[in-house]
Amino acid sequence: MMEERYVKEITPKSQDFSRWYIEVIRKAELVDYAPMKGMMVIRPYGYAIWEKIKELLDRRLKETGHVNAYFPLFIPESFLKKEAEHVKGFAPQVAWVTHGGDEELEERLAVRPTSEAIICSMYAKWIKSWRDLPVLINQWANIVRWEKVTRPFLRTTEFLWQEGHTAHATEEEAEEETLRILSIYKDFVENDLAIPVIAGKKTEREKFAGALRTYSIEALMADGRALQAGTSHNLGQHFSRAFNIRYEDKNQNLQYVWQTSWGVSTRLIGAVIMVHGDDSGLRFPPRIAPIQVVIVPIPANEWKEKIYKKGEHIEKELKKISVRAHFDSREEYTPGWKYSDWEMRGVPLRIEIGPKDMEKKQVVLVRRDNREKIPVSQDVLIEKISPLLEEIQKSLYNQALNFLKENTHNVNNYEEFKEIIENKRGFIKTFWCGNQDCEDKIKDETGASIRVISMEKEEKSEGNCVYCGKKAENLVYFAKAY
Amino acid sequence: MMEERYVKEITPKSQDFSRWYIEVIRKAELVDYAPMKGMMVIRPYGYAIWEKIKELLDRRLKETGHVNAYFPLFIPESFLKKEAEHVKGFAPQVAWVTHGGDEELEERLAVRPTSEAIICSMYAKWIKSWRDLPVLINQWANIVRWEKVTRPFLRTTEFLWQEGHTAHATEEEAEEETLRILSIYKDFVENDLAIPVIAGKKTEREKFAGALRTYSIEALMADGRALQAGTSHNLGQHFSRAFNIRYEDKNQNLQYVWQTSWGVSTRLIGAVIMVHGDDSGLRFPPRIAPIQVVIVPIPANEWKEKIYKKGEHIEKELKKISVRAHFDSREEYTPGWKYSDWEMRGVPLRIEIGPKDMEKKQVVLVRRDNREKIPVSQDVLIEKISPLLEEIQKSLYNQALNFLKENTHNVNNYEEFKEIIENKRGFIKTFWCGNQDCEDKIKDETGASIRVISMEKEEKSEGNCVYCGKKAENLVYFAKAY
Numbered sequence: 001m002m003e004e005r006y007v008k009e010i011t012p013k014s015q016d017f018s019r020w021y022i023e024v025i026r027k028a029e030l031v032d033y034a035p036m037k038g039m040m041v042i043r044p045y046g047y048a049i050w051e052k053i054k055e056l057l058d059r060r061l062k063e064t065g066h067v068n069a070y071f072p073l074f075i076p077e078s079f080l081k082k083e084a085e086h087v088k089g090f091a092p093q094v095a096w097v098t099h100g101g102d103e104e105l106e107e108r109l110a111v112r113p114t115s116e117a118i119i120c121s122m123y124a125k126w127i128k129s130w131r132d133l134p135v136l137i138n139q140w141a142n143i144v145r146w147e148k149v150t151r152p153f154l155r156t157t158e159f160l161w162q163e164g165h166t167a168h169a170t171e172e173e174a175e176e177e178t179l180r181i182l183s184i185y186k187d188f189v190e191n192d193l194a195i196p197v198i199a200g201k202k203t204e205r206e207k208f209a210g211a212l213r214t215y216s217i218e219a220l221m222a223d224g225r226a227l228q229a230g231t232s233h234n235l236g237q238h239f240s241r242a243f244n245i246r247y248e249d250k251n252q253n254l255q256y257v258w259q260t261s262w263g264v265s266t267r268l269i270g271a272v273i274m275v276h277g278d279d280s281g282l283r284f285p286p287r288i289a290p291i292q293v294v295i296v297p298i299p300a301n302e303w304k305e306k307i308y309k310k311g312e313h314i315e316k317e318l319k320k321i322s323v324r325a326h327f328d329s330r331e332e333y334t335p336g337w338k339y340s341d342w343e344m345r346g347v348p349l350r351i352e353i354g355p356k357d358m359e360k361k362q363v364v365l366v367r368r369d370n371r372e373k374i375p376v377s378q379d380v381l382i383e384k385i386s387p388l389l390e391e392i393q394k395s396l397y398n399q400a401l402n403f404l405k406e407n408t409h410n411v412n413n414y415e416e417f418k419e420i421i422e423n424k425r426g427f428i429k430t431f432w433c434g435n436q437d438c439e440d441k442i443k444d445e446t447g448a449s450i451r452v453i454s455m456e457k458e459e460k461s462e463g464n465c466v467y468c469g470k471k472a473e474n475l476v477y478f479a480k481a482y
Numbered sequence: 483m484m485e486e487r488y489v490k491e492i493t494p495k496s497q498d499f500s501r502w503y504i505e506v507i508r509k510a511e512l513v514d515y516a517p518m519k520g521m522m523v524i525r526p527y528g529y530a531i532w533e534k535i536k537e538l539l540d541r542r543l544k545e546t547g548h549v550n551a552y553f554p555l556f557i558p559e560s561f562l563k564k565e566a567e568h569v570k571g572f573a574p575q576v577a578w579v580t581h582g583g584d585e586e587l588e589e590r591l592a593v594r595p596t597s598e599a600i601i602c603s604m605y606a607k608w609i610k611s612w613r614d615l616p617v618l619i620n621q622w623a624n625i626v627r628w629e630k631v632t633r634p635f636l637r638t639t640e641f642l643w644q645e646g647h648t649a650h651a652t653e654e655e656a657e658e659e660t661l662r663i664l665s666i667y668k669d670f671v672e673n674d675l676a677i678p679v680i681a682g683k684k685t686e687r688e689k690f691a692g693a694l695r696t697y698s699i700e701a702l703m704a705d706g707r708a709l710q711a712g713t714s715h716n717l718g719q720h721f722s723r724a725f726n727i728r729y730e731d732k733n734q735n736l737q738y739v740w741q742t743s744w745g746v747s748t749r750l751i752g753a754v755i756m757v758h759g760d761d762s763g764l765r766f767p768p769r770i771a772p773i774q775v776v777i778v779p780i781p782a783n784e785w786k787e788k789i790y791k792k793g794e795h796i797e798k799e800l801k802k803i804s805v806r807a808h809f810d811s812r813e814e815y816t817p818g819w820k821y822s823d824w825e826m827r828g829v830p831l832r833i834e835i836g837p838k839d840m841e842k843k844q845v846v847l848v849r850r851d852n853r854e855k856i857p858v859s860q861d862v863l864i865e866k867i868s869p870l871l872e873e874i875q876k877s878l879y880n881q882a883l884n885f886l887k888e889n890t891h892n893v894n895n896y897e898e899f900k901e902i903i904e905n906k907r908g909f910i911k912t913f914w915c916g917n918q919d920c921e922d923k924i925k926d927e928t929g930a931s932i933r934v935i936s937m938e939k940e941e942k943s944e945g946n947c948v949y950c951g952k953k954a955e956n957l958v959y960f961a962k963a964y
Contacts, residue, residue, distance in 0.1 A: 073593075097577045097593065099577070099590075100577050101575055101576060109518065
């Protein structure tokens with residue numbers, strides 16, 4: 001039967017995670033490969049998730065005083081070179097424009113790998129006085145980084161993101177902004193994407209090229225590898241000194257501004273897929289699901305008309321209360337095929353209506369998160385949906401939180417460390433002396449990197465470095481990462 | 483006085499339109515020049531208008547069944563070459579990426595000047611059966627065209643736009659879609675941007691490179707030049723044959739699809755500025771104004787606290803009913819300076835509150851469209867605002883419509899044609915034989931081009947070609963254009 005074949009076409013997640021990921025994102029029509037190596041097309045069903053992400057995060061950023069703007073795609077090579085560490089970090093990944101029409105350019109242009117250089121050159125013009133501060137600008141844009149190994153959503157030559165770039169009068173304000181954004185990201189990812197994250201500070205080795213300090217939120221994928229889900233950088237005065245961004249303070253003294261930058265990208269869609277998916281396909285958290293409720297009719301000849309009418313009515317009523325509902329009226333597929341198809345596509349809630357349901361004046365709800373079947377009277381159906389969607393949202397978060405807890409290992413010695421990274425993966429919570437030598441050696445020997453230095457106050461304590469055994473003050477999270 | 487100087491810094495619109503345009507968009511902080519020739523930065527106040535345009539147009543497109551997606555920025559040169567007229571039209575304007583990191587690419591990549599080529603290559607994979615049609619995809623994206631002469635918003639090397647790309651089973655459906663979009667554009671520009679437009683068909687000379695037929699909406703700027711504000715193309719089967727996009731029809735026969743593409747861009751912001759602005763600066767239609775109402779306190783010492791409290795309260799109450807209000811609490815500027823500043827920035831409605839108003843329990847409203855001053859009791863203020871904003875929206879439209887009517891000239895002979903183009907500009911409505919020779923000669927001799935062939939049914943009639951005098955069936959609109 002067709003429906004059986006359809007579901008079996010996806011490699012089960014539990015069997016081969018990488019294959020499952022690639023198969024499910026293409027079968028669910030989230031994404032397709034473009035004809036150019038390493039580039040992807042985000043199809044409507046996948047782009048709808050990005051639209052929800054944009055809407056929900058943009059609202060949070062605007063509520064905290066940020067405004068959007070748009071800066072050019074191209075950055076002259078000389079600008080990229082102004083901040084020494086920055087160019088070192090990004091130059092190997094830059095796509096270069098060398099010709100405009102038939103003419104060779106005098107100076108080649110970088111397709112933005114990030115926009116600090118161009119934005120700072122404008123801030124140097126715009127910022128004159130303490131009255132101009134703070135500047136709290138965000139940009140939604142496309143970014144290009146020439147990548148050798150790519151995977152849709154996680155690492156592609158082009159991706160979409162938002163990048164915030166702020167300027168402040170004092171170091172304290174910049175640090176405050178950096179941490180405010182980190183907490184906005186954490187709140188957004190945990191509440192709207194239902195993904196629990198570890199927030200913390202990056203080591204010198206892992207920080208952004210040009211930053212003073214980098215903070216990030218890290219999520220744990222179902223295969224035990226960590227994914228950096230968002231970063232917030234305190235840039236200090238590195239860029240303001242390189243680009244000469246100065247303001248006159250209240251005492252008429254010229255001061256360099258203090259800056260931050262921060263971003264999340266379409267990579268978040270990859271995180272949603274990898275955290276919540278199961279053997280049958282995707283499972284989208286209701287708040288970002290393109291379709292929250294699918295209504296599937298089970299038509300028997302004499303009942304067909306009534307069932308279709310009811311299905312259309314339910315769709316209409318749900319849309320009225322802003323539920324993203326879809327009535328699947330296709331006649332060329334069986335109900336069973338449709339169930340599998342919509343499960344694979346991750347719709348959080350299904351409403352089935354058959355002849356028996358019509359007789360009983362009910363419908364059957366089927367939750368995607370736990371497959372529970374709930375018969376509900378047609379009279380009270382509409383009012384049940386929003387609370388149930390919120391419950392599914394929480395249930396997905398709790399499942400992911402349990403997974404994170406079960407796969408976070410407190411470890412004190414290096415043998416155990418290696419054994420866990422080799423066999424179980426997940427996060428390893430341990431002490432590190434702060435010496436980059438130890439960090440490098442662990443990375444070389446196990447493939448695990450320090451994802452973040454813990455910022456949780458209650459965890460401030462002392463131990464011994466898991467590698468060298470010396471006294472250590474940094475409680476850190478190690479993991480293999482994407 | 484500071485406030486006097488500020489206003490005088492802008493060249494009056496009536497004195498030098500081009501200078502006024504450049505000065506006002508920079509003074510109002512809509513836009514700034516980027517350090518690369520021909521590129522612009524859209525500043526927060528300008529970008530807020532683009533966000534409103536996106537929101538209002540995107541809603542219309544979704545209501546008519548369109549969905550958004552995202553296709554790659556880069557297009558391999560060989561793809562661009564597949565449709566012969568298309569590459570001929572765009573190749574001279576392409577920015578070419580030749581290197582990724584340190585490596586030279588085997589095939590150079592075009593930074594998209596428009597996305598037909600890359601989108602068609604994907605449609606060839608996605609479209610198999612009549613069940614897959616219609617495909618109604620839109621994309622919001624950045625576009626690069628290497629331009630020799632640039633002007634912010636109107637013609638820049640990079641700009642933002644939406645581009646719709648649809649595929650249909652029949653020629654009729656494609657034509658229907660092309661015209662549906664044209665009418666959506668007309669409705670949107672007239673109602674939300676308050677700009678009356680002429681809709682019609684382009685001549686062969688002026689159509690899109692690769693299209694079967696192009697339709698456009700044309701607006702008249704305050705200097706009497708026309709601006710193409712949106713285009714909708716019926717692509718016929720030109721691209722489906724070049725890219726081999728075929729579907730199996732209900733009789734199992736393979737058929738090439740029929741396609742359309744259409745777009746509007748950040749150029750619309752330029753149109754808003756040029757149509758509505760006056761000697762004092764910008765005038766934004768309320769529906770797209772970043773700030774709809776500005777509240778300016780006139781503090782006298784003993785009244786200051788009460789006036790500020792009232793101003794903040796009004797801002798809060800207006801925001802509650804979704805009016806974009808702003809209380810200008812800055813203490814370093816005088817009320818008079820603020821009036822000029824917000825007038826220059828185009829805010830549709832100003833609320834002034836001074837000590838005398840507080841005594842009378844009133845405020846004074848000042849309309850930007852006609853400078854009318856309206857004292858209003860504080861008790862009924864909030865409920866008055868939305869209707870008044872709608873009235874201002876209509877008033878701006880009507881002013882623009884009157885200007886369009888006054889500057890559309892019915893002309894029958896070529897001497898008069900030349901005289902009007904030379905001295906008055908505006909649209910010339912006349913007959914044209916359909917011969918491209920006449921069209922070319924008029925363009926060479928006067929600089930005016932055929933903006934559109936009229937589609938208005940009541941205007942179908944016959945006359946003589948304004949150039950050669952032969953019998954002519956095309957009633958056309960000529961103008962000098964941006």
